[in-house]
Amino acid sequence: MLCRMARTTPKAVALGAELRAARDRSGLTLRELAKRLGVDHSALSRAESGDRPPAPEMVAAILAKLGVTGGEFDRIVGMSGDSDDSVWVAVSIPDLQSQLSALLSFEQLATTITDVSPLLIPGLLQTGGYTRAIMRAGNVPRQEVELRVATRLGRRDVLVRPDAARFTAFIGVAALRGGIGGRAVMAEQLEYLLKAAEWPNISLHAIPESAGWHPALEGGFMVLDTEAMSVVHVENRRSGLFYQDDADIAAYQEAVAQVRGVALDRGETIRVIAREVGEIEEAS
The missing domain is CATH 1.10.260.40 (lambda repressor-like DNA-binding domains)
Structure with a gap:
């Protein structure tokens, strides 16, 4: 069979x-x-x-x-052997590589993507300099850095092609103020966010530090909706996790709704980002 x-x-x-x-x-x-x-x-x-x-x-x-x-x-x-499991935990390097392949496939198929990222700029919106700085600081082998940077930048295609996915990002203010890569790298990254915020399929929302408790404080995650299914992807330093069960999807959709309730609207978010760019320029 x-x-x-x-x-x-x-x-x-x-x-x-x-x-x-x-x-x-x-x-x-x-x-x-x-x-x-x-x-x-x-x-x-x-x-x-x-x-x-x-x-x-x-x-x-x-x-x-x-x-x-x-x-x-x-x-x-x-x-x-267990390809029909609705929860997929990856801890080994081969499994993590397979999960990355799956994530890339879901990003290509997605009609909507929601990224909750309290501490870092979402991967689909990162510039090369920002990604490179993270990987170098994270001790990624020198010979792998540029390949990984190219892979991440290639993923951005899903946001700019004619049938681009609808992308919503909730970004912690701490990520916007982070000094990753130094002032020049952060300025370039924030200016890229301002450019991306003008695209009709992208909606950026900053999460203010005064928001109190909200689900994003538990860690970042992505919800990807395709015509066939919805999945949630969570990753940390040593593992990755995919959820697919209806109950799990509903729990993360509720988390998105809670984060949306405390996040700034698009206009306020653009002003926050622009202010951060101005402060970097003044300090330079």
């Missing part, structure tokens, strides 16, 4: 992305691979999109046809 009768999940999307990447590296088209496997190409397409996750034995057959062996073979087959 090629695919199980299971609903789309974040891990199923990541598994599909892994299979698609392996096929691309092999140089085979979808139809060519389907012919070699003796399956319908449309079913294989649904497997690669994450709509219908393949059973482990089919994943093994696909990888064998694509010439994938060793640890990579074991890792991808292992992903298929």
Whole structure:
């Protein structure tokens, strides 16, 4: 059996992305691979999109046809064993890399994205200098920094393409006042936020320090809505987490509503950012 009768999940999307990447590296088209496997190409397409996750034995057959062996073979087959789980916790580097692939896929598919980021500028709005400063301070290996910066900047495409997602960001004032990278880097970053705030699909809201308790103080998170499903993504220094169950989505949607209730409106937020830019310029 090629695919199980299971609903789309974040891990199923990541598994599909892994299979698609392996096929691309092999140089085979979808139809060519389907012919070699003796399956319908449309079913294989649904497997690669994450709509219908393949059973482990089919994943093994696909990888064998694509010439994938060793640890990579074991890792991808292992992903298929619980690809229909609605909660996906990643702690190992391979799992975190798979989660990043899934996150990129969901960002591409999303119609709306809500990012609650109390301490840092949201990833989809970061400039190269700001991202680079974070990675260098976080001891990312020197040889990996520029690749990671390029990956993050590439993610911004979802906000500027013709069918761009509707993006709402709730940013803590502490993030706007942070000295990450020094004055020049922060000035460039804040000016980029002012530019992004002019785009019709982007809504920025600063969370004032006087707001008291609100759910963003528990940590940042993203809610991504696609036509097929909604997911929540949470990450920290050592792990990543995807939620999909209705109860979990509802809890985070309620958290967004609470944060929205204490956040500044778009006009006030722009004034706050512009004031921070002015203060940096005065101090320079």
